[in-house]
Amino acid sequence: xxxxxxxxxxxxxxxxxxxxxxxxxxxxxxxxxxxxxxxxxxxxxxxxxxxxxxxxxxxxxxxxxxxxxxxxxxxxxxxxxxxxxxxxxxxxxxxxxxxxxxxxxxxxxxxxxxxxxxxxxxxxxxxxxxxxxxxxxxxxxxxxxxxxxxxxxxxxxxxxxxxxxxxxxx
Numbered sequence: 001x002x003x004x005x006x007x008x009x010x011x012x013x014x015x016x017x018x019x020x021x022x023x024x025x026x027x028x029x030x031x032x033x034x035x036x037x038x039x040x041x042x043x044x045x046x047x048x049x050x051x052x053x054x055x056x057x058x059x060x061x062x063x064x065x066x067x068x069x070x071x072x073x074x075x076x077x078x079x080x081x082x083x084x085x086x087x088x089x090x091x092x093x094x095x096x097x098x099x100x101x102x103x104x105x106x107x108x109x110x111x112x113x114x115x116x117x118x119x120x121x122x123x124x125x126x127x128x129x130x131x132x133x134x135x136x137x138x139x140x141x142x143x144x145x146x147x148x149x150x151x152x153x154x155x156x157x158x159x160x161x162x163x164x165x166x167x168x169x170x
Contacts, residue, residue, distance in 0.1 A: 002029045005070040006100055007061070014054055015064030015104045016040070017097070017118055019082050019111040019136060023074040031065045032137070039137040039155060040065075046159040054106055054166055066100045068109075068117035069093065088113045089120055098126040105129055108162055111136035132165035134158060 004021035007030060016032075024033035032040050040060060047055035056062065069083040070093070087093065098121050101107055107129045109118040114136075121127045135141045135158060145154035 003031075003070075004029055004072055005031055005067040007031050007063075007065040008100075009062060009064050012062060012064045012103075013105040015066065015101055015107050017101065017107060017109045017114040018065070018067045019113045020067045020069040021072045022081065023072070023077070026072045026074075026077075031067055032060070035139040036137050039139065039142055039151070042152065042155045043137065043159055043162075046156055047162065050159060051163050051166070064101060064104060066097065068097060068111075068114040070096060082111075082113060085113060085116050088117045093117070094120055094124075094126070097121065101129070102127055106132070106166055108132045108134055108166075110134050111141070130166050130170075132162045134162050 004025040018032060018036065021031060025031055027033070044055065044060060045058045048058040068088045071083070073081055073083060075081060094117060097117055101121070104127070107118055107127065109115045109131065115133045118127070118131060122131060135145060142151060142154050142158070145157050147157045148154045
């Protein structure tokens with residue numbers, strides 16, 4: 001079994017940072033399990049079709065996938081589902097995250113804590129990647145995306161936002 005918070009991919013140029021592993025990730029030993037993983041798979045298919053230079057495969061094992069917080073969080077275990085921003089921004093945590101994503105050319109940060117951690121790394125010069133900041137891919141978050149009536153449409157809108165950020169001139 002792997003790490004519930006981190007999927008390495010030697011040689012990957014692109015990666016995703018989510019918030020933290022939960023009960024499904026703990027049970028499966030991999031990040032982005034269950035609904036979030038299904039939505040990531042949908043997004044990768046669209047991203048690969050629309051921007052293959054940055055997303056060369058629709059398969060998740062071709063990307064680094066990690067979390068802004070490595071500890072498993074879910075209410076029955078920790079009485080909460082996400083870490084605090086202060087926890088995510090702790091020096092030891094940021095050093096761990098930097099080591100996991102430092103080699104990437106592009107990072108998609110998904111969710112508020114992921115945004116904060118990735119931005120902190122960029123502000124410190126710990127990463128040089130192009131960055132995209134997007135909603136988390138949990139079904140609850142995807143359902144709040146405006147501009148489409150169903151999950152595939154909302155994922156398409158999400159992907160358009162990611163692509164716009166990664167392809168804008170520097």
